[in-house]
Amino acid sequence: MTVKNSRVPLVATVAALAGVVALLAGPVPPPGSVRAAVLRTPATTRPVADTPPGSPQTATSSPSGVPRPDGTAAPGIPGTATTAGANGPGPDEPGATRPGGLPPVVDHGPRTGNRVALTFDADLTDAMRYQLRSGAVRSYANLAIVDRLERERVPATFFLTGKWVEQYPQVTRRLAGNPRFELANHTYGHLAFTADCYHLPRIDRDRMTADVARTFDVIAPYGGRQTRYFRFPGLCHDRAALAELAPLGITVVDGDVVSGDPFARAWQPIVRAVLGRVRPGSVIILHVTEANAPMTDEALPFILAGLAERGLVPATLSEVLAGHIEMPVRGGIE
Ligand SMILES: [Zn+2]
Numbered sequence: 562m563t564v565k566n567s568r569v570p571l572v573a574t575v576a577a578l579a580g581v582v583a584l585l586a587g588p589v590p591p592p593g594s595v596r597a598a599v600l601r602t603p604a605t606t607r608p609v610a611d612t613p614p615g616s617p618q619t620a621t622s623s624p625s626g627v628p629r630p631d632g633t634a635a636p637g638i639p640g641t642a643t644t645a646g647a648n649g650p651g652p653d654e655p656g657a658t659r660p661g662g663l664p665p666v667v668d669h670g671p672r673t674g675n676r677v678a679l680t681f682d683a684d685l686t687d688a689m690r691y692q693l694r695s696g697a698v699r700s701y702a703n704l705a706i707v708d709r710l711e712r713e714r715v716p717a718t719f720f721l722t723g724k725w726v727e728q729y730p731q732v733t734r735r736l737a738g739n740p741r742f743e744l745a746n747h748t749y750g751h752l753a754f755t756a757d758c759y760h761l762p763r764i765d766r767d768r769m770t771a772d773v774a775r776t777f778d779v780i781a782p783y784g785g786r787q788t789r790y791f792r793f794p795g796l797c798h799d800r801a802a803l804a805e806l807a808p809l810g811i812t813v814v815d816g817d818v819v820s821g822d823p824f825a826r827a828w829q830p831i832v833r834a835v836l837g838r839v840r841p842g843s844v845i846i847l848h849v850t851e852a853n854a855p856m857t858d859e860a861l862p863f864i865l866a867g868l869a870e871r872g873l874v875p876a877t878l879s880e881v882l883a884g885h886i887e888m889p890v891r892g893g894i895e
Pocket of ligand 1: 682683684747751793794795
């Protein structure tokens with residue numbers, strides 16, 4: 562079993578998350594990161610307007626297939642009923658656990674079979690918003706990744722911060738409209754839930770539950786494949802943080818393959834990191850944050866090809882974790 566509680570973040574995550582530190586430096590990112598983002602203009606990526614947060618209800622009621630300002634459409638996907646307004650645990654949603662016990666923490670699914678989960682975190686902090694407003698950064702939504710996943714019909718799971726959803730409602734609608742994509746929760750504003758978490762600003766303990774609940778509220782109206790999967794910023798959590806989230810009926814998902822894509826300057830190390838560690842049941846951590854992970858879309862085709870060579874098939878998180886810990890939990894598990 563790979564389920565555990567109160568786990569100390571893996572040392573292996575340090576490299577991948579080092580770039581997170583830069584978010585805290587306010588408007589000053591690490592050397593080269595913004596330059597790389599600004600200079601890089603992937604042909605398949607369209608600019609996304611900094612659309613003000615719209616009413617999610619309005620968004621979900623828009624007609625299918627209507628072109629959006631960012632060039633995306635809201636495809637009509639039969640069978641993807643919305644769960645608008647559902648703040649409480651949806652008992653049928655993947656990852657739902659009985660509220661009250663410590664949430665289970667999962668790194669990966671069963672090592673049998675041949676499925677692996679591609680997960681993409683969508684971070685957005687106030688410092689990143691400042692970068693957008695100042696014009697230093699063009700986009701934190703990597704549409705080239707979404708384009709490729711759609712084009713090649715690849716399943717994936719997106720861990721969304723509430724602020725990212727509010728910044729990119731059209732992209733969120735597009736993700737929710739794809740029956741191969743699952744939506745999960747990555748906090749509202751990417752604050753740290755423990756002390757000493759890569760210098761991320763820390764959220765007060767008495768605000769943790771509301772922060773994560775609010776994020777579910779922000780995501781839920783978009784419908785699609787909603788889940789109760791949750792990922793801590795920096796993967797940083799302790800027993801106190803888990804206890805605060807106990808009322809929410811969630812499953813905490815870390816991951817066992819850290820790609821190291823934040824602030825990468827080349828795609829090759831990302832590919833090596835993923836293909837060097839991936840195994841059946843793996844949960845691969847990537848980012849869809851464009852300017853803060855500017856090489857991920859270039860690494861993706863090589864990752865997909867490498868998985869295929871190994872006989873590994875991408876699947877949604879719920880499919881990869883199927884048969885794993887999905888039941889109500891009380892107290893610690895080991
Ligand atoms: Zn994150």
